[in-house]
Amino acid sequence: MNRIEGRVKVTGLATYAAEYPVEGVTYAYPVQSRIAKGRVKHVDAAPALELPGVLAVLSCEDPPSLAEDADPELALFRSRDIAYRGQIIAAVVADTYDNARAGADAVRVDYDPDDHDVTLRMDHPGLYKPDVVNPDYPTDTELGDVEAGLAEAATTVDVVYETPVMHNNPMEPHAALAYWDEDGRLMLYDTAQGSSTSRDMVAHTLGLPKDQVRVVARHVGGGFGSKGTTRPQAVLAALAAKAVGRPVKIALTRQQMFDVTGYRTPTIQRLRLGADGEGRLTALEHVAYEQTSTIAEFAEQTATPARVMYATPALRTRHRLVRLDVGTPSWMRAPGECPGMYALESAMDELAYAAGIDPVELRLRNEPETEPYSGLPFSSRDLAGCLREGARRFGWEQRDPAPGVRREGEWLIGTGVASSTYPARRRPSKALAKVLDDGDVLVQVGAADIGTGARTALTRIAAATLNVAPERVHVELGDSDLPDGPVAGGSMGTASWGSAVVRACEEMVKDGKEGRADTTDEVAKEAELARHAFGAQFAEVRVSMVTGEVRVSRLLGVFAAGNIVDPELARSQFIGGMTMGLGMALMEETLTDEEFGGFLHRDLAQYHVPVCADIRDVQAVWLDEQDDALNPMGSKGIGEIGIVGTAAAVGNAVFHATGHRVRELPITPAKVMRHTF
Amino acid sequence: MDITLQVNGVPRTVHVDPRTSLLDLLRERLGLVGAKKGCDHGQCGACTVLIDGRRANACLALAVAVEGREITTVEGLANGDELHPLQAAFIEHDAFQCGYCTPGQLCSAAGMLGEPGPSAVTEDLATDPGLTPEEIRERMSGNLCRCGAYVNIVSAIREVTS
Numbered sequence: 001m002n003r004i005e006g007r008v009k010v011t012g013l014a015t016y017a018a019e020y021p022v023e024g025v026t027y028a029y030p031v032q033s034r035i036a037k038g039r040v041k042h043v044d045a046a047p048a049l050e051l052p053g054v055l056a057v058l059s060c061e062d063p064p065s066l067a068e069d070a071d072p073e074l075a076l077f078r079s080r081d082i083a084y085r086g087q088i089i090a091a092v093v094a095d096t097y098d099n100a101r102a103g104a105d106a107v108r109v110d111y112d113p114d115d116h117d118v119t120l121r122m123d124h125p126g127l128y129k130p131d132v133v134n135p136d137y138p139t140d141t142e143l144g145d146v147e148a149g150l151a152e153a154a155t156t157v158d159v160v161y162e163t164p165v166m167h168n169n170p171m172e173p174h175a176a177l178a179y180w181d182e183d184g185r186l187m188l189y190d191t192a193q194g195s196s197t198s199r200d201m202v203a204h205t206l207g208l209p210k211d212q213v214r215v216v217a218r219h220v221g222g223g224f225g226s227k228g229t230t231r232p233q234a235v236l237a238a239l240a241a242k243a244v245g246r247p248v249k250i251a252l253t254r255q256q257m258f259d260v261t262g263y264r265t266p267t268i269q270r271l272r273l274g275a276d277g278e279g280r281l282t283a284l285e286h287v288a289y290e291q292t293s294t295i296a297e298f299a300e301q302t303a304t305p306a307r308v309m310y311a312t313p314a315l316r317t318r319h320r321l322v323r324l325d326v327g328t329p330s331w332m333r334a335p336g337e338c339p340g341m342y343a344l345e346s347a348m349d350e351l352a353y354a355a356g357i358d359p360v361e362l363r364l365r366n367e368p369e370t371e372p373y374s375g376l377p378f379s380s381r382d383l384a385g386c387l388r389e390g391a392r393r394f395g396w397e398q399r400d401p402a403p404g405v406r407r408e409g410e411w412l413i414g415t416g417v418a419s420s421t422y423p424a425r426r427r428p429s430k431a432l433a434k435v436l437d438d439g440d441v442l443v444q445v446g447a448a449d450i451g452t453g454a455r456t457a458l459t460r461i462a463a464a465t466l467n468v469a470p471e472r473v474h475v476e477l478g479d480s481d482l483p484d485g486p487v488a489g490g491s492m493g494t495a496s497w498g499s500a501v502v503r504a505c506e507e508m509v510k511d512g513k514e515g516r517a518d519t520t521d522e523v524a525k526e527a528e529l530a531r532h533a534f535g536a537q538f539a540e541v542r543v544s545m546v547t548g549e550v551r552v553s554r555l556l557g558v559f560a561a562g563n564i565v566d567p568e569l570a571r572s573q574f575i576g577g578m579t580m581g582l583g584m585a586l587m588e589e590t591l592t593d594e595e596f597g598g599f600l601h602r603d604l605a606q607y608h609v610p611v612c613a614d615i616r617d618v619q620a621v622w623l624d625e626q627d628d629a630l631n632p633m634g635s636k637g638i639g640e641i642g643i644v645g646t647a648a649a650v651g652n653a654v655f656h657a658t659g660h661r662v663r664e665l666p667i668t669p670a671k672v673m674r675h676t677f
Numbered sequence: 678m679d680i681t682l683q684v685n686g687v688p689r690t691v692h693v694d695p696r697t698s699l700l701d702l703l704r705e706r707l708g709l710v711g712a713k714k715g716c717d718h719g720q721c722g723a724c725t726v727l728i729d730g731r732r733a734n735a736c737l738a739l740a741v742a743v744e745g746r747e748i749t750t751v752e753g754l755a756n757g758d759e760l761h762p763l764q765a766a767f768i769e770h771d772a773f774q775c776g777y778c779t780p781g782q783l784c785s786a787a788g789m790l791g792e793p794g795p796s797a798v799t800e801d802l803a804t805d806p807g808l809t810p811e812e813i814r815e816r817m818s819g820n821l822c823r824c825g826a827y828v829n830i831v832s833a834i835r836e837v838t839s
Contacts, residue, residue, distance in 0.1 A: 006768035009776030010760065010783060012711020012751035019710035097705060098696040171715050171723055171777040171823045221713070221777030222823050254716040451775025451824050572771050572826060579825025604720040604821065611818040613798075615827040 001470055003569070004455045005219070014219040017189045018175035018251040025177065026055060028240040028250040029100035030232075031090035031107045032259060033082045036116035036597020037325040040080045043090050044108035051106055053099030055244045059090035059107075064239050070205045072295035073260070073328055074235045082111070083295045084118075084327045085598030086259025088232050093240045093248060116325040116597045120291045122160070122268045127289065127320040133301040134335060135490075141307060141373050144314030146272070149283025153274025155355040161271065161343035162664040165590040165599070166264040167607055168332045170450075172221020173254060174261050178237035179247035185212050186238055192217040193228040194487030196446040199480035201230035206238060218478040220450040224580070225331030226261045227450065228489040255602040262330025263590060265290045265300050267339045271347035279357040279365045281312035286344060292321050293328040300329065301336030305421055305644075306344055307373035308532055310366040315373060325597055331489065333580060334640035337422050338647075342584070342665065345418035345648035349655065353403075359417050359652065360387050360396060360536075371530035379529040380627035382560035383419055386536035389623060390417070390558040394538040404659030404677070411542040412677065413553075414657025418648035420535030424562065424636035426492050428520040430483035431500035433462065433508040440472045443504070446485035447477040447497040452639055453569035454493055460566055461498045461633060465505040483516070491533075491637025494565060495630065499523075502632040529629055533636040535559035537578065539649040543657045545677040548669030550654055552582055555646070557620045562627045562636035570638055574620030577642020582618075583610045584643070585650035589666050680744040684709065685753030693740045700724045700735035703750060711751035711780045715821070722820030725781035725788070726750050732788025751780035754787060762837045763787055770833035774824035785820045786834050792816070808838040 008014040033040075045057035058064070060077045070078075076088060092103035117126075133139050150156055177189040186208065192198035192215060199215040206213070215234075220227060233250045240248040252261065272285040288302035303317035332338070352359040367384050370377050391397065399415055400406070406413040431445040443462045449455050455475050463470040476482060477497075486496045500517045507515025540554035557578050564570045587608035591600040601607045620642065627634050647665060655661045660675040681690040684707060691706055700717070703709040703726070715723030717736045724735040727749035754761040763786050766772070773779040789808070798815040799806045806812050813834050814827070822830065 002768050003771065003773075005776070006773075007760075009773055009779050010751075010764040010767050011755055012709070012780045014776050015710070016713075016777065018714075019704070021708060096694060097701060098694050102696075169823055171721065171775065171821065172713070173715065219776065222775040224823070251714065254718065254720075451773075453774070568771050572774055572824075572829060575828055576774060576825030579827065580823070603718055604716050605718070609821060609823060610825070610827070611821060612827045612830065613814045613818040615814070615825070618828050 001456065003453055004459060016172055016219050016221050017191045017217065018177060018249055020177055020189050022177060022179065022247045025247045025249050026093055026095055026244055027097045027100040028091050028093045028236055028248050029104040030088045030236065030256060031104050031109065032256065033085055033087045033089050035082055035111050035113045036085040036118060038082050038111050038113035040082065040089055041110040041112045047108060048092050048103040048106040051099065051103050053095040054092060054103040055095065056093045057090060057107060058239060058243055065207065067204055067207045074205045074230060074232055076232060076235055076239065083293055084325055085596060086327065088260060091236055091240060093244050118324050118326050118592050118597050119594055120266050120268065120289065120322060120324065122289050124322045126322040130297060130299040130319065130321050133299040133319050137301050137304050140318045142316050143373060146283045146285050146314040146316045149314035150272060150274040153282045154277045155275045155351065157271065157273045157347055157350045157354055159271050159347055159350060159663060161269045161346055163267045163339045163342060164665060165266045165592060166332060166584065166588050167258055167590050168224040168226035168262065169607065169609060170222030170224055170226060173252045173257055174227065174231045174233050175251035176234045176237035177247065177249045178241040180241055185214065188213065188215045188234060188238060190215050190217055190234045191220055191227050192448065193220065193223045193450050193489055194448050194485065195478055195480040196484040197487045198230050198234065202234055202238065205235050215480040216478060217448055220448060223450045224333045225335065225489060228331045228487050231261050254604060258590065258599050258602040259327060264332035265329035267302050269302065269343035271343055273347055273351045275351055275355050279355050279362050281310055281366050283314040284310065284312045285316040287318040288340065289320050291324045291326060291329060293326050294323045296328040298329045302340040305337050305340045308371055308421055309344065309419065311368035311372055334422060334644045337644045341421065341644045342647045345645055346651050349416065349652040358401065360391050363387055363419055374530060376528060376530040379531045379629040380625055381532065381534055382623055382625055383534040383536065385623050386534055386558040386560050390536040390538050390556055394556050403656050410544050410546045412545060412657040413542050414653045415538065415540045416649045416652025416656055417536060417538050418645040418652060420537055420641050420645035422491055422533050422637065422641040422644055424531040424533050424630055425490060426495035426499060426523060426631055427486035428523045429485045429496045429500035430518045431497065431504040432483050432516050433504040434514045435508065440474060441466060441468065442474050443501055444476045444482045445497045445501055446480060446482045447493060448488040449477060450488050452488060452493060452573060453566065454488065457494050457565050457569060458497060458501050462501050462505050465502045466509065491640045495635055495637055498633050498635065499631045527629060531630060533559065533561040533641045535641050535645065537645045537649040539653040541650060541653040541657055543654060543672060548672035550586055550667055550672065552650060553616055555582065555618045557642060559620065559622045559641060560625045561622060561638050561641065562625050562630055563634035564622055565633055565635050571620050573638050574642040575618050577640065578618055578620065578646050579610055579615055581643040581646020582614065582650060584665060585647035585667060587666050678741060680741055682743055682745060683747040685749060695741050697740045698736050699738040699740050699743050702740040703735060709750050709752055713777050713780055715777065722785060723778050723781040725784040725820060727784055727788055730791060732785050751783055754783060761787065766833040766836045770829045770836065772829040772833040773826050778820060778822045782820045782822065782830055785817060789816045790838065810835060
């Protein structure tokens with residue numbers, strides 16, 4: 001079965017947020033702060049209002065009425081304070097896009113600037129310990145005696161790894177189209193990873209009851225976390241539509257996206273590992289240093305995978321944040337696990353070399369019986385199976401462990417391995433299933449399809465539950481008027497919505513006509529278990545001794561992710577995550593402008609993502625894994641685990657190829673060429 | 678000013694602001710939202726259309742500069758209900774996820790099929806290399822896909838070219 005929305009996507013008929021045909025639409029264009037810290041003294045709208053087509057200028061000169069406790073990133077024009085360069089401080093509404101943009105250029109803003117600080121450092125005096133890290137994990141954990149474990153170790157590793165600011169950069173820029181109907185209800189087409197959740201956040205920000213807002217997001221052009229929480233364009237469209245009494249469309253430019261739609265915090269991570277003569281860990285310490293903004297706290301859970309991965313008698317994890325004059329970091333594919341596993345799995349590779357043990361074998365020797373920090377049993381865990389199957393398929397046995405010895409002309413060749421993990425959680429969801437007049441089944445759930453194939457996966461799930469052909473099932477999603485569903489994020493979508501769809505279908509069979517489900521109680525009653533997906537990633541790279549260029553000639557991911565609901569969609573998801581992981585390894589980086597604040601990289605010519613020519617032999621396979629403790633489908637989320645571990649596997653392969661360890665991502669030619677060959 | 682151009686075989690006469698790009702003309706004035714705006718700077722390829730049969734970034738062309746030209750967008754690739762072979766292959770090979778880059782990928786691939794001659798990765802410049810996987814990857818690298826569907830995009834195009 002192919003993707004249900006395949007035909008509308010290849011014919012250009014799939015409608016994304018900015019594309020709904022709405023009569024009399026007008027256009028909003030934001031004005032952004034040119035300073036990184038300070039206050040807006042005055043916004044002079046007059047030059048803009050004199051231009052043709054300009055209908056209104058919104059700014060802090062006439063602050064809108066918003067909820068007191070609105071998210072500071074969404075509380076537009078409420079304050080004169082500027083927290084970061086690029087913050088939206090005004091907006092112009094006009095009859096056409098070109099007029100709105102010209103109007104925004106004409107707005108004059110006077111500032112009262114302060115000195116700014118935008119640089120994350122391990123020794124920053126402002127570092128502090130947040131109360132929890134995302135979503136609600138303990139900030140620090142301590143088990144056993146780390147110092148004693150390191151002291152008694154036969155081999156130790158003490159290393160610092162760094163990851164840069166990264167931007168999600170979904171292909172569809174964040175956009176919204178809003179109008180208020182005659183009854184004062186807000187209709188909002190939004191680029192949202194969840195229509196129910198976007199409705200809740202927009203209603204809250206505007207101080208409206210939930211039923212006064214409807215959010216529709218039938219097709220979303222990727223999000224990777226950046227559309228998981230409401231972004232300013234949604235609020236701006238609503239405010240602007242109110243101000244001019246007409247529908248307003250706003251589509252952020254690619255440059256504006258870098259400033260106001262979130263990014264992955266840069267990290268500095270210190271890893272200290274000790275192992276005995278057999279390679280068994282005696283201590284593991286993982287400390288992460290990260291940034292947040294002055295207006296909101298975002299505490300990425302970077303050191304949490306160390307609580308899950310390996311058996312050790314002594315385990316310490318810590319997170320420290322510093323508030324800088326920057327936009328608030330946000331969710332980007334596998335937040336926490338992705339940067340954290342990059343550092344942990346690179347350090348494990350260093351330990352393997354230091355101890356003279358094969359990197360696959362080192363991981364196998366440190367398989368835990370139960371989840372290391374919590375002591376909870378795993379609902380299922382087959383990391384060992386993934387490592388073994390991956391090694392077999394990749395031809396790992398023939399690998400000569402010596403680094404820097406395989407040459408083909410100017411190219412050095414190496415291979416590397418890393419583990420992957422991602423939590424397998426679910427959230428409460430509602431759903432409705434109904435028999436239609438022709439005997440087909442209508443399934444409604446406030447899910448989102450951001451490219452994951454949720455429509456197709458949920459159709460399969462309903463069809464399997466009812467034992468009918470998938471063609472007889474019609475799934476509706478992407479609308480907050482449907483039964484409430486959680487956001488497409490945290491690899492929880494299919495598990496959450498799917499559980500509700502199964503229950504609704506079961507109820508429908510009992511009733512004969514209609515079934516409604518709400519899985520709140522079911523989710524609350526889950527047994528206490530450690531639930532995670534696992535995987536192993538293998539990379540082969542070729543590194544040019546002349547240019548320092550790294551080419552990834554092979555990538556293999558083997559995953560143990562429960563029951564795979566749809567093999568074709570799953571393969572695409574895994575490969576897609578691995579492709580983004582390759583980008584993280586070799587090219588993705590947003591440089592911060594230390595002099596003026598904000599970012600120096602603000603478009604796709606500067607922020608490089610993988611292109612077709614970068615991606616060669618990328619394969620993903622999975623093991624059969626039965627896990628009845630998860631949900632009715634027995635599935636684990638697969639949207640994020642594909643990116644976890646890829647960068648470490650590539651980095652470890654670069655070391656194997658060259659004999660040199662690059663500890664700051666991305667591994668650019670300039671960093672490779674610091675070494676001579 | 679008033680301009681006339683052919684869009685998917687139909688002559689269209691529109692009054693345009695001289696600042697308007699071909700992409701904004703298609704999306705905001707002609708209701709053809711198939712061509713996508715991903716960057717507006719010719720960096721992502723999501724807006725790729727065919728201008729007189731050659732692939733081009735619609736965001737980099739001013740509407741007034743394509744007066745009288747023949748524009749083909751993704752909406753014009755299929756023959757009525759019959760999908761273009763590339764469209765059918767993209768569905769069959771799951772060559773997209775979110776679908777936002779897909780119209781540009783399809784128009785780009787359709788344009789590529791009619792572009793003989795060597796590319797930057799061609800070893801022997803004297804002979805036509807044909808659309809090998811290596812050549813397809815090189816020639817399709819102006820179209821970004823953030824979902825990471827490249828592996829499937831190449832196999833879909835291969836099905837049509839081989």
